[in-house]
Structures are given as structure tokens and as C-alpha cells.
Amino acid sequence: MLTEKVEQMMEWSSRRSVIRMNGDKFRRFVKAPPRNYSVIVMFTALQPQRQCSVCRQANEEYQVLANSWRYSSAFSNKLFFTVVDYDEGADVFQQLNMNSAPTFMHFPAKGKPKRADTFDLQRIGFASEQLAKWIADRTDVQIRVFRPPNYSGTIALALLVSLVGGLLYLRRNNLEFIYNKTGWAMAALCVVFAMTSGQMWNHIRGPPYAHKNPQNGQVSYIHGSSQAQFVAESHIILLLNAAITMGMVLLNEAATSKGDVGKRRIICLVGLGLVVFFFSFLLSIFRSKYHGYPYSFLIK
Secondary structure (H helix, E strand, O other): OHHHHHHHHHHHHHHOOEEEOOHHHHHHHHHOOOOOOEEEEEEEOOOHHHOOHHHHHHHHHHHHHHHHHHOOOOOOOOEEEEEEEOOOOHHHHHHOOOOOOOEEEEEOOOOOOOHHHEOOHHHHOOOHHHHHHHHHHHHOOOOOOOOOOOOHHHHHHHHHHHHHHHHHHHOOOOOHHHHOHHHHHHHHHHHHHHHHOOHHHHHHHOOOOOEEOOOOOOEEOOOOOOOOOOHHHHHHHHHHHHHHHHHHHHHHHHHHOOOOHHHHHHHHHHHHHHHHHHHHHHHHHHHHHOOOOOOOEOEO
């Protein structure tokens, strides 16, 4: 019986790197003994009506990892990658008391899964490299991730260089705009906003854009822990920092300009309002992530 199970899993793997399973296949090839192979299972909800964008993003990374294992020289029958979609195996979700997707679990060759056999997606993200590291810790199987070539970055860089080169050529007789301090200041601020909002963390960890509660459908854009964040969260922080900076610029303009007093007073009030309101909003987000932080301002 064990030989038949291994041969069947190998046959499915030869057709597709990630084996799709329903409830019956899951119980027979993953849960039921005997089994001398480990199984990585992604529990997901990929059907369009589920509207799980995170599931689709995680599935792409999972496919990259499974293909890297399937076409590597170290490929063997010690490890298989499978997926259980909610619409094809709702009974499996109920059996495991699972109420969120996507979820990655490791089912060892012997014994039952432990707590560490569930991948901490919220804290680590679902990048293929992070999944490969987790699998190595649980199975001692080393997977080197090979990503398909992506030339979009190269093409975008080439277009940008061409655009800048063309602009400089057209304005070759008048290059005073290069010395525009305001333009360089705006460019520097954009870089600062991107770096301080957590964009680099998103690039390294690959977190989901947001989280949708499958029970009530509520979407969370702010992660409740200080150890992780969503992509939407970094966008929100970027906009808040930009609004606060705009307020500071207006306050400085009102203090240093020599225009009409009434106009300067309006600019001052607008700038002060931007700083006070959006800094209060930023502080409230900080409180929601760092539980126990005692300070707040305007917004709880």
C-alpha cells in the first residue's frame, strides 16, 4: 500500500509540481498511514468569488518553490507539494478547524504536525525563499529557489533612461531646470517617504496587501502586531508622512514669506491642521501596533 501511494504521488508530481487534492485524496495520501514522505499543503481559496487576492499572490510564490524542487537535481520522493482549495475540500478545512487562507502546513513522514509545522505567514510573509528556509528547518530538504526571468525591471529602467536622455537632448540649450532646488527636494522627499514607510521590508518579506477575515468579510489594512505589516499599511504611512511634511512646509512658508498677512494666516492654519490631525492619526496607528503605549493625541 505504501509503494502504491508513493508511486501515485510521483506520477502526479510528474504532471504538475503542485498536486491538487480534495478531501478524499487528502485523507488518503496525507493524513492516513503508512507514509514515508513529507507533504507541504497550502490551504487556499483561489476561486474568483472568494476574492482572496492574497491567495493568488501566495499561490504564485508557492508554484515557484514547487517548480524549483521538481526540476532540481535533488528531487526525490521524500517531499511533495500539494494544495487544498476551499471549494474542493471544505470538509478538510472543517476537520482541521481552519478559518483563514492561505495557510501552509507541513505533514511529517512520521507523527502528527506540531505547532512549528504551521508556517507563520503573518510574521514572515510568503516569499518562496522564506518558505524554502522553513521547509529546510522542518524536513532537512534544501531547496534552491529558481525564479523565471523577469525583464520588466530592465525594460522599465531602459525606458526611464531613454526618457531622461531624450528630455536632456531636447532641452540641451537650456539646462537650468537641472539646478531647480524644488525639484530635487521633491525627489529626495519621495525617496525618504518610500524608505521610512517600510517598502524595503515589503520587498524582503513579501507580506500580503491586506487581510480579509473569512468569517465576517472585514478587511484589515493595519497589522495588529509590531512584528509585521501589510503592504497597504506602508502606503497609508507614506501618505500620512507626506501630509505631515506638507503641513510643515506650509508653516514654514507662512513664517518666512512676506505676502499678505491674511493669506499667511490662512496658510498657517491649514499647515497647523495638517500636522495636528495626521500626526494624531499616525500616533493612533502606532498605539494599535504597540499595545500598551500610553500616549495619544486627538485620535484614540
